[in-house]
Amino acid sequence: MFRDGATNVISRTFDLSKRRWRLNFEWGNVEISLVPDGSTLKTLVSVSNSGREVLEKIAIRLLSLESSKFNLRTQVATTQPDWARDDANIGAPLILKLADEEMSVIVYSPDPGGPLRYVWQKGSGDTADLVVTIGTGEPDGEVYDGVWNVRPVRPGQDTKFDLSLVFTGSDADPFRIAAEANGNFARLHPFALLWPDRRPIAAIHLADNRTSEANPRGWKHGAGVPETWDIRREGAREEFRRCITNAAHNVLSLARKAGFQGVIVWQIEGQEFSKVAYYGEPRLIPWIAPEMDEVADDYFRILRDGGLRVGVCIRPPLYEPLGADSQRVDWAEVKEIRGVDWTHPSQKNVFHDSRDTIFDVREAQSPLERLDAKIRYAKKRWGCTLFYIDTNHFWRPRDRSRDGWAWSSRMVPAEVFEELHRRHPDVLLVPEHEYLQYWSATAPYLQPPSWGICTGPDVRAVYPAAFSVICSSPGSEWIQKDKAGYLEAVRNGDIFMANGWYGCDDVREFYQEAARSAPIRARCASDGRMVIERVGGHGVGTVAGKDAAAPAAVSKLVREMLTGRQAVRDRLVWIVYENGMSLARVRELADAIGEGGGIVIWASEVGGGTMPQ
Numbered sequence: 001m002f003r004d005g006a007t008n009v010i011s012r013t014f015d016l017s018k019r020r021w022r023l024n025f026e027w028g029n030v031e032i033s034l035v036p037d038g039s040t041l042k043t044l045v046s047v048s049n050s051g052r053e054v055l056e057k058i059a060i061r062l063l064s065l066e067s068s069k070f071n072l073r074t075q076v077a078t079t080q081p082d083w084a085r086d087d088a089n090i091g092a093p094l095i096l097k098l099a100d101e102e103m104s105v106i107v108y109s110p111d112p113g114g115p116l117r118y119v120w121q122k123g124s125g126d127t128a129d130l131v132v133t134i135g136t137g138e139p140d141g142e143v144y145d146g147v148w149n150v151r152p153v154r155p156g157q158d159t160k161f162d163l164s165l166v167f168t169g170s171d172a173d174p175f176r177i178a179a180e181a182n183g184n185f186a187r188l189h190p191f192a193l194l195w196p197d198r199r200p201i202a203a204i205h206l207a208d209n210r211t212s213e214a215n216p217r218g219w220k221h222g223a224g225v226p227e228t229w230d231i232r233r234e235g236a237r238e239e240f241r242r243c244i245t246n247a248a249h250n251v252l253s254l255a256r257k258a259g260f261q262g263v264i265v266w267q268i269e270g271q272e273f274s275k276v277a278y279y280g281e282p283r284l285i286p287w288i289a290p291e292m293d294e295v296a297d298d299y300f301r302i303l304r305d306g307g308l309r310v311g312v313c314i315r316p317p318l319y320e321p322l323g324a325d326s327q328r329v330d331w332a333e334v335k336e337i338r339g340v341d342w343t344h345p346s347q348k349n350v351f352h353d354s355r356d357t358i359f360d361v362r363e364a365q366s367p368l369e370r371l372d373a374k375i376r377y378a379k380k381r382w383g384c385t386l387f388y389i390d391t392n393h394f395w396r397p398r399d400r401s402r403d404g405w406a407w408s409s410r411m412v413p414a415e416v417f418e419e420l421h422r423r424h425p426d427v428l429l430v431p432e433h434e435y436l437q438y439w440s441a442t443a444p445y446l447q448p449p450s451w452g453i454c455t456g457p458d459v460r461a462v463y464p465a466a467f468s469v470i471c472s473s474p475g476s477e478w479i480q481k482d483k484a485g486y487l488e489a490v491r492n493g494d495i496f497m498a499n500g501w502y503g504c505d506d507v508r509e510f511y512q513e514a515a516r517s518a519p520i521r522a523r524c525a526s527d528g529r530m531v532i533e534r535v536g537g538h539g540v541g542t543v544a545g546k547d548a549a550a551p552a553a554v555s556k557l558v559r560e561m562l563t564g565r566q567a568v569r570d571r572l573v574w575i576v577y578e579n580g581m582s583l584a585r586v587r588e589l590a591d592a593i594g595e596g597g598g599i600v601i602w603a604s605e606v607g608g609g610t611m612p613q
Contacts, residue, residue, distance in 0.1 A: 202500020
């Protein structure tokens with residue numbers, strides 16, 4: 001795209017022997033070759049720039065198909081359409097399915113590395129036109145934060161791409177047909193997440209925005225703080241400590257009942273300030289929630305010592321302290337906080353002096369460094385290995401044509417989370433929003449019915465071992481409407497995250513039903529005896545005596561039983577343990593089973609006295 005008139009064709013030729021068209025323009029040429037291969041038509045396109053200007057964008061109508069019954073809603077992706085820009089072959093293979101009652105045309109690009117848009121558009125009459133576009137001259141060319149749909153063709157250079165069109169039946173599976181594209185994408189962005197513990201996770205909310213002078217941080221819910229608590233009273237801090245300690249023990253009791261592997265804690269900072277919902281900044285609690293700062297270490301220690309993994313909610317923004325007049329103040333005088341997503345590099349005095357011990361200057365420009373710093377803090381202080389990343393977007397002033405620049409947000413790119421996983425392979429990252437590439441290193445958050453249901457077929461076609469975290473109570477209306485589907489989701493590796501400070505009967509009932517299909521059962525007695533067997537009695541193994549305490553022996557036995565088995569469903573293990581066994585021991589066994597290649601779907605407690613059945 002140079003200027004008006006640049007699309008005028010000077011000449012065109014067609015080589016029948018090579019099935020190749022050549023269109024010549026004043027700036028260069030476009031060559032299109034057709035290569036039929038059975039029911040597949042491969043189109044090879046080359047764009048050459050012999051002019052003096054950079055070619056920023058070119059759109060090509062490749063072909064037209066005629067049918068009055070074609071459905072032009074052709075994208076088959078299952079990720080969140082409001083956030084995932086899956087129309088540019090960036091972050092996910094772009095696969096289209098154009099279908100009527102009798103046939104379908106599956107379109108995909110075998111090259112997952114280059115930005116490329118292709119879409120079916122309504123043509124003249126009853127035709128559907130396949131239009132391919134490289135590059136963009138539009139402001140929305142930034143697909144994700146720092147990831148651009150740009151493919152400039154500079155003077156003297158060319159660019160090439162190819163599409164495959166597969167003509168098949170109307171009920172054809174587009175993901176199976178586009179296996180070439182899916183495989184190439186997986187090789188470019190390999191699956192790296194190893195998290196064999198798929199037991200449910202507890203969500204603990206400690207506060208909400210119903211604050212008062214008596215309870216300025218809004219401690220409620222999982223904090224176990226009564227309505228009558230008043231921070232202004234003498235002895236209030238000690239009462240708060242007792243409440244938080246009791247709340248931790250309550251979580252442990254419910255975790256045994258529901259079979260939770262761990263907990264993620266929201267609002268560890270409280271929720272005093274109205275302009276932000278979830279702060280996602282645990283480093284602030286000494287300044288904005290001192291009563292929690294005094295007891296948080298004990299709270300997480302009780303949960304960890306009880307055998308649970310622990311984690312917190314984090315977000316990309318940094319925060320600055322404001323006074324009553326909305327001017328920046330010292331943290332000791334804070335009356336409100338404001339999120340700071342981006343700081344211009346020319347601003348030398350970006351951080352208030354009192355913040356030097358909280359934030360590193362490297363975090364100013366980088367969502368990667370911000371999230372990394374928060375993870376490192378929570379790991380070091382509380383031993384956290386579970387992280388929910390709320391609002392994983394980054395705000396910057398992007399439109400330079402406007403005074404002061406117009407601010408807008410883009411999703412943090414998947415490459416940031418891939419790097420976080422490389423730095424912290426021992427943690428599970430659960431981002432709120434996602435596109436397909438996210439599943440290479442994270443377990444994205446899904447919230448029925450609006451934010452996804454379970455890990456979709458497009459994701460599993462690229463990453464067969466991928467899984468998601470489904471945030472919903474198994475007893476909720478939405479889950480019960482499609483209970484069979486959600487049972488299948490768990491059997492395929494997805495994890496439920498449910499409220500962890502009350503109830504949990506529905507979690508136990510749901511997982512008990514899901515776990516019955518596990519092909520392997522590990523039965524553990526409190527005296528150390530252990531039997532690992534295939535359902536039906538085949539492949540029984542016993543670990544007893546001193547070996548029962550050795551995770552290596554359990555791992556070895558599981559590894560032998562799983563020889564030749566790769567599918568998630570074939571590696572599911574249900575741990576059934578005798579009353580009296582500690583959750584720490586259950587976790588040790590779950591980790592050992594995972595080391596042996598097993599995937600722990602659930603762990604449940606039964607009455608003591610005999611070997612669990």
